[in-house]
Amino acid sequence: MIQDNQRIIHKVCRIYRDSLEDREDLFQEVIFQLWRSYPSFRGGSKSSTWLYRITLNTAMASFRKNKPNVTSSEYLPDIQLEDINNEGNERQEKFLESIKRLSEPDRALIALYLDELSYQEIAGILGISENNVGVKLNRIKIRLQKLIK
Amino acid sequence: MEIEELRKEWKSIKTPQIELDRLKNMTMEKSHPVLSAIRKQLTIELIGWSAFLIICFAGLDADEKPILTNAILIVSVVLPMIFNIYGYGLSKELIAGPDISSSLKNRIGSLRLFALVSVVLRMILITGVGYFFISTVNLTQSKIMLLGAGSVFLIITLYMLVRIWTKRIGKLSSTLRLLKENS
Numbered sequence: 542m543i544q545d546n547q548r549i550i551h552k553v554c555r556i557y558r559d560s561l562e563d564r565e566d567l568f569q570e571v572i573f574q575l576w577r578s579y580p581s582f583r584g585g586s587k588s589s590t591w592l593y594r595i596t597l598n599t600a601m602a603s604f605r606k607n608k609p610n611v612t613s614s615e616y617l618p619d620i621q622l623e624d625i626n627n628e629g630n631e632r633q634e635k636f637l638e639s640i641k642r643l644s645e646p647d648r649a650l651i652a653l654y655l656d657e658l659s660y661q662e663i664a665g666i667l668g669i670s671e672n673n674v675g676v677k678l679n680r681i682k683i684r685l686q687k688l689i690k
Numbered sequence: 691m692e693i694e695e696l697r698k699e700w701k702s703i704k705t706p707q708i709e710l711d712r713l714k715n716m717t718m719e720k721s722h723p724v725l726s727a728i729r730k731q732l733t734i735e736l737i738g739w740s741a742f743l744i745i746c747f748a749g750l751d752a753d754e755k756p757i758l759t760n761a762i763l764i765v766s767v768v769l770p771m772i773f774n775i776y777g778y779g780l781s782k783e784l785i786a787g788p789d790i791s792s793s794l795k796n797r798i799g800s801l802r803l804f805a806l807v808s809v810v811l812r813m814i815l816i817t818g819v820g821y822f823f824i825s826t827v828n829l830t831q832s833k834i835m836l837l838g839a840g841s842v843f844l845i846i847t848l849y850m851l852v853r854i855w856t857k858r859i860g861k862l863s864s865t866l867r868l869l870k871e872n873s
Contacts, residue, residue: 544710551705566723568708569716570784576717578785595785598793601865602784603724604858636699646869649790655700668791673872682693689696 543575546592549656553593556640556648557600567600574599586665590658594666597649639688647681654678719782728778735774739767746822755826766818770811780804794866798859805855812851816844 543550550571554564575595582591640648646667653663664671715721746763780800787793823829823837 543713547708547713548705552700552703555703555705569721569723572713572716573719573722573782574784577782594790598790599784601790602786602794602797602862604861633699633703636696637703644868645865649869652700655697657697666789667869668787668789668793669869676872685696 542588542592543572546589549589549592550596553596553600553652555637556652557645558605559641563605567603567605570603571596571599586662590662590666593653593656593658597652597666601645601649636689639685642688643681643684647677647684650674650677651681651685654681725778725781728781732774732778736771739771743767759822759825762818763822766815770808770815773807773811777804777808791866791869794862794869798862798866801855801859801862805852805859808855809848809852812844812848816841816848819844 550568554567554571558564558567575592578595582588640651643651649667650663653666658666660671660674663674667674669677719725743764783800784797785793786796786800820837820841823833827833829837
């Protein structure tokens with residue numbers, strides 16, 4: 542299950558940690574927490590929904606070793622270096638940097654929304670009402686679009 | 691950018707694919723970077739405080755002193771060590787509820803209690819060690835200065851401990867507050 546869904550974990554690590562080292566530490570922490578939590582997974586929800594919950598919970602509850610540096614321009618992507626200068630990659634970096642300027646709970650909401658989880662699933666993962674999900678998402682979408690412009 | 695474009699961008703993010711063997715290795719406690727660092731710190735503290743107790747008993751003839759004084763020394767040194775082992779267990783428990791809000795709430799509660807007990811035990815440690823020296827050692831000028839320097843060092847570590855916990859719990863509380871906003 543982890544192998545099939547590791548894209549989710551990598552993407553969450555990208556938006557919750559700045560340095561490559563911090564992202565690697567978070568990735569490993571998430572794998573460890575998924576392993577520990579798996580016995581309590583009853584299959585009541587989709588495996589990707591459960592995986593998202595554990596991943597986001599770990600990202601928000603764990604402490605980073607290094608100080609956050611959201612405005613840093615020395616952002617190191619953990620993908621092939623030859624992609625750095627192409628236009629698509631620059632756009633993607635800008636997109637990710639914009640998400641990282643949101644608060645931690647807002648990053649969780651937008652990630653879940655962009656991965657097309659329903660309001661009900663998002664509310665279940667975060668432990669807030671569906672109505673609140675809608676209100677928050679409207680605000681976040683406007684803010685994100687402004688940040689990207 | 692429109693929402694569909696944002697979704698497309700999100701889905702097109704390139705991510706590495708980590709092999710199964712490496713993932714399996716990551717599930718093991720011994721390869722966990724944070725837990726390894728905590729284990730290392732616990733071992734150093736255990737060796738350090740054990741050496742301290744040996745010096746007290748062998749070098750300062752603590753075994754010839756009143757039982758109560760020795761008991762205070764041992765309890766004040768051993769209790770924080772035992773509690774640190776509990777802390778190691780707590781550092782593994784990041785998932786503490788069926789959803790993120792309740793998990794963060796429970797985690798904040800556990801950390802608050804842990805931080806409070808840690809600070810109290812550190813104060814007991816300073817008091818216990820200080821009491822031992824004052825009551826059993828013939829204090830000369832140089833020994834008083836040494837004791838003073840040791841106390842200052844322990845008080846500084848106590849202050850740093852309080853600062854670290856305040857910052858960590860504050861950060862989690864702020865995340866939870868933002869998450870529950872408008873609820």
